[in-house]
Amino acid sequence: MELYCLEPDFTVKAQLDPNIFLDERVLQSLLTIEDRYVPQCSYFQRVQKDIQPYMRRMIAVWMYEVCEEEKCNEDVFPLAINYLDRFLAMMSTTKSYLQLLGSVCMFLSSKLKDSRPLSAEKLCMYTDNSITTRELLDWELVVLGKLKWNMASVIPNDFIDHILHRLPIPKDKLQMVRKHSLTFTALCATDDRLAMNPPSMIAAGSVGAAVCGLHLDHTDPRLSRDNLTDLLAKITNTEVDCLRACQEQIERVLATSLQQGQQFRQETGVRAGNKAREQQDQSSTPTDVRDVNL
Known part of the structure; x- marks a missing residue:
């Protein structure tokens, strides 16, 4: 007789432990260390020369859409944004690498917070293959190095x-x-x-x-x-x-x-009749941040 290990398609979450949330020491510990994970300056003024605030908003919305599409754990997206901000506050980056950086941050946060992390191949697909798996893995080490492997960030x-x-x-x-x-x-x-x-x-x-x-x-x-x-x-x-x-x-x-x-939604309704003709020039996945890279 063969034995099979069948894992369910859904994630089974542990119940919240009220003893943890009612223990004042846990909350005070979080409050004590939270400042370590907050950018200490407005990096658009002091660090970044090529990246503008609207570009950061575009990449953040794209990251959110990818996490929603993949039904990631609720902590994956805000943790990925924390990595993104901390990295941009330390290292000057060109806008052509911004989507790659966002992908790496999701890659890392999903490993830490999700029982089924995002794969490198899938993240490359969400960029319309504008990045390669090799680039993603190489930049993973860059981000880890800049953040000094301190990945257990305190988030809201x-x-x-x-x-x-x-x-x-x-x-x-x-x-x-x-x-x-x-x-x-x-x-x-x-x-x-x-x-x-x-x-x-x-x-x-x-x-x-x-x-x-x-x-x-x-x-x-x-x-x-x-x-x-x-x-x-x-x-x-x-x-x-x-x-x-x-x-x-x-x-x-x-x-x-x-x-x-x-x-x-209003604009989408107006354009609905022309959607078929426009699809040739548009991305079919939530990846359309091409304006950032231009």
């Missing part, structure tokens, strides 16, 4: 559950708030203006935006905007004014993203 997602377990959120709403908060942290990762904010502040602002957006203040006065901001500031040891400004910026980013999404 690491704080979400710690914050949620300290808020008076109804249990039946907890998963919804968590889902919205993680969506907002991913959205923040695409915006370079938020790149230098501490991960705990991004997480707290995202949770605040999620709670306010879901109107949970109707269920508990402690979740009203002002009371919630004060509570979030205490949890993350953040200045109230700084946190309030961060949350307002996150909400503006969200509003802009929704507006752009509506505009895109």
Whole structure:
């Protein structure tokens, strides 16, 4: 009789351990080390000569689309963006290498966070084979060297559950708030203006935006905007004014993203009749960042 090891097609996740999220020492440890993983300067002004903010936004959106397409773990994309920002803050790079760098960052983060990491071949495919597997593997060593192999970065997602377990959120709403908060942290990762904010502040602002957006203040006065901001500031040891400004910026980013999404859908509807003729000049995968390389 032959024995087969059959692995399921779906990923089985471990349950969250409340003892970890309610232990104050764990949260304080994250708050203590988070600054090590934040770019210390605006690299567009001091380091990068060829790469502009709009190019960073384009590559970030492309990376997000690839992670969504591959159904990556929710931590893969923000961690990859953390690697991208830290690398760009240290080493001047030409725009022709930006997509290669983004691919390498996804390659590394998926190895750390996903049970089924992205393959080098698949990432090359998502670039329309504009990069080779050899280039990807060579640049993997370059990125690891520049980041000194310090890859276990603290990201906003690491704080979400710690914050949620300290808020008076109804249990039946907890998963919804968590889902919205993680969506907002991913959205923040695409915006370079938020790149230098501490991960705990991004997480707290995202949770605040999620709670306010879901109107949970109707269920508990402690979740009203002002009371919630004060509570979030205490949890993350953040200045109230700084946190309030961060949350307002996150909400503006969200509003802009929704507006752009509506505009895109309208333009897509107008162009639908010409889509067949245009496909010859367009990429068939989420890879179209060719404007960056021109």
